[in-house]
Amino acid sequence: MTIIFLLIGISLLVALLFLGAFLWSVRSGQYDDTYTPSVRMLFDEEEPPLK
Template identity: 70%
Template sequence: MEIIFGLITISLIVAILFLVAFVWAVRTKQYDDTYTPSVRMLFEDEPLDPPQKP
């Protein structure tokens, strides 16, 4: 019976930590841009180094 109380306590602590992380992400506007991720794959990547002429 003691292990059940321990597991419930640990699961509640983990759930509260996930809730705090979610609220923090929402308040710091991590979910504001919903358009860019859906079209990011359509854009070409910029080359890192420009081609050099011989």
């Protein structure tokens, strides 16, 4: 029975760590631009001129 309480505590700790990491990434602007990465592959890269 003790192991169940230990596992519940560990799982809650891991869940809180993931929630904290998610909130930190949202506040730091990780998900601000969702459009550009999806269309970036459609644009041709300009090659430098040959010398």
